[in-house]
Amino acid sequence: MRSYNEYCAIAKALDVVGDRWTLLLVRELALRGRCRYTDLRTGLPGIASNLLADRLRELEQAGVVAREEAPPPIATTLFRLTERGEQLRPVLGALTMWGLPLMTEQAPHDVVRSHWLASALESTITDHRPEEPPITVELRTGDAPIALETAGGGVRATVGPARAPDVTVTGEARAVLGVIFGRLDLDRARAQGVSCSGDVALLERLSGAAVPGL
Amino acid sequence: MRSYNEYCAIAKALDVVGDRWTLLLVRELALRGRCRYTDLRTGLPGIASNLLADRLRELEQAGVVAREEAPPPIATTLFRLTERGEQLRPVLGALTMWGLPLMTEQAPHDVVRSHWLASALESTITDHRPEEPPITVELRTGDAPIALETAGGGVRATVGPARAPDVTVTGEARAVLGVIFGRLDLDRARAQGVSCSGDVALLERLSGAAVPGL
DNA sequence: CAGCATCCGCTTTGATACTG
DNA sequence: CAGTATCAAAGCGGATGCTG
Numbered sequence: 001m002r003s004y005n006e007y008c009a010i011a012k013a014l015d016v017v018g019d020r021w022t023l024l025l026v027r028e029l030a031l032r033g034r035c036r037y038t039d040l041r042t043g044l045p046g047i048a049s050n051l052l053a054d055r056l057r058e059l060e061q062a063g064v065v066a067r068e069e070a071p072p073p074i075a076t077t078l079f080r081l082t083e084r085g086e087q088l089r090p091v092l093g094a095l096t097m098w099g100l101p102l103m104t105e106q107a108p109h110d111v112v113r114s115h116w117l118a119s120a121l122e123s124t125i126t127d128h129r130p131e132e133p134p135i136t137v138e139l140r141t142g143d144a145p146i147a148l149e150t151a152g153g154g155v156r157a158t159v160g161p162a163r164a165p166d167v168t169v170t171g172e173a174r175a176v177l178g179v180i181f182g183r184l185d186l187d188r189a190r191a192q193g194v195s196c197s198g199d200v201a202l203l204e205r206l207s208g209a210a211v212p213g214l
Numbered sequence: 215m216r217s218y219n220e221y222c223a224i225a226k227a228l229d230v231v232g233d234r235w236t237l238l239l240v241r242e243l244a245l246r247g248r249c250r251y252t253d254l255r256t257g258l259p260g261i262a263s264n265l266l267a268d269r270l271r272e273l274e275q276a277g278v279v280a281r282e283e284a285p286p287p288i289a290t291t292l293f294r295l296t297e298r299g300e301q302l303r304p305v306l307g308a309l310t311m312w313g314l315p316l317m318t319e320q321a322p323h324d325v326v327r328s329h330w331l332a333s334a335l336e337s338t339i340t341d342h343r344p345e346e347p348p349i350t351v352e353l354r355t356g357d358a359p360i361a362l363e364t365a366g367g368g369v370r371a372t373v374g375p376a377r378a379p380d381v382t383v384t385g386e387a388r389a390v391l392g393v394i395f396g397r398l399d400l401d402r403a404r405a406q407g408v409s410c411s412g413d414v415a416l417l418e419r420l421s422g423a424a425v426p427g428l
Numbered sequence: 429c430a431g432c433a434t435c436c437g438c439t440t441t442g443a444t445a446c447t448g
Numbered sequence: 449c450a451g452t453a454t455c456a457a458a459g460c461g462g463a464t465g466c467t468g
Contacts, residue, residue: 007321021441049451050451075449099222251432
């Protein structure tokens with residue numbers, strides 16, 4: 001990216017991470033840890049291969065990303081965030097909170113990856129009754145199931161099947177999030193193709209009320 | 215901007231504010247409040263006029279910026295952030311913190327605007343001895359003086375001359391910030407053209423130690 | 429002068445194909 | 449798997465011109 005040539009902290013930051021795709025690449029490494037080039041490609045649907053290579057080079061040069069040669073028998077290149085790269089988490093967090101209200105619209109061509117949803121859920125869902133025994137919810141949407149476990153007044157969201165879910169919610173991402181955030185009641189959700197199993201009443205404990213408009 | 219077509223809060227946010235110049239335009243409105251088109255142009259040195267008009271239209275459509283017709287005798291168009299636009303402040307804040315270490319390099323062509331510096335100073339400077347009487351420092355750098363006043367363990371930074379400064383620091387932005395952040399001692403600073411007047415010892419009370427590498 | 433719109437050369441991006 | 453190479457299309461930068 002061409003520098004803004006401004007002596008301003010925001011402009012200097014954007015000189016490094018303001019290019020198209022750059023912050024999404026950082027997101028992938030922040031959410032998934034060490035990644036291979038191919039993992040990054042699938043986590044950034046639509047990116048041109050030359051652009052991914054360019055961005056990785058630029059971020060490496062800026063000290064945000066480090067490249068490691070994995071030893072045999074893996075014998076592949078791995079990319080990870082440096083300490084400086086990890087410090088971008090608050091930026092990703094702030095963008096996540098601001099972008100959440102926009103998730104009420106799911107455009108027809110939108111790709112869904114469960115680890116994106118998991119991250120958003122973890123930073124916004126609250127458990128209204130933390131004193132009661134913890135519950136586990138499995139969301140079947142996106143490209144893999146998401147396990148939600150209440151913990152300390154919030155939830156922990158991990159990609160992968162839950163062990164013994166109290167409730168399971170299956171359907172399109174927008175509708176499933178609508179149910180979890182409390183924006184969509186169950187009747188309406190069912191009309192949008194959502195199906196649930198287990199103790200549906202437990203879902204009342206969760207909601208994303210902290211986010212206005214969600 | 216072309217949409218990323220990802221059902222992800224960060225991607226949705228960047229669909230709106232990820233374009234070149236967009237976040238800097240939001241920064242100007244956040245730091246200066248209501249602005250005329252011309253004010254924005256001078257606050258975004260180097261932006262092409264058509265791009266500024268495009269960005270303003272896009273942000274207006276996205277509900278981030280609102281346009282107001284000022285009544286006579288002013289009779290001009292004013293732009294301001296909407297409530298939704300104000301909610302971008304945490305994003306700007308996170309970018310500011312991340313970008314601060316990059317301000318140790320001031321490129322030769324970098325434009326300096328005092329309100330950018332004031333914002334960065336206010337979010338990072340701490341007062342080590344808040345129990346002592348408040349002090350006032352005037353920084354003469356950038357395009358206008360900056361008044362720093364200790365308050366509640368931090369500082370309030372405003373653009374404009376200080377009323378009765380205890381200390382005055384004059385010089386190039388990078389060096390003046392170096393002195394205030396405690397990265398540069400006074401001898402070195404003087405060698406870089408910094409001049410001070412008043413009770414220089416008071417500067418010891420301030421520093422930006424919270425920012426690593428600064 | 430304030431608030432744009434138009435034009436044009438250049439750079440960046442997107443899509444696809446190809447390679448060690 | 450981890451990239452390069454190529455080329456068309458889109459976006460940007462800079463200059464200029466237009467309108468109230």
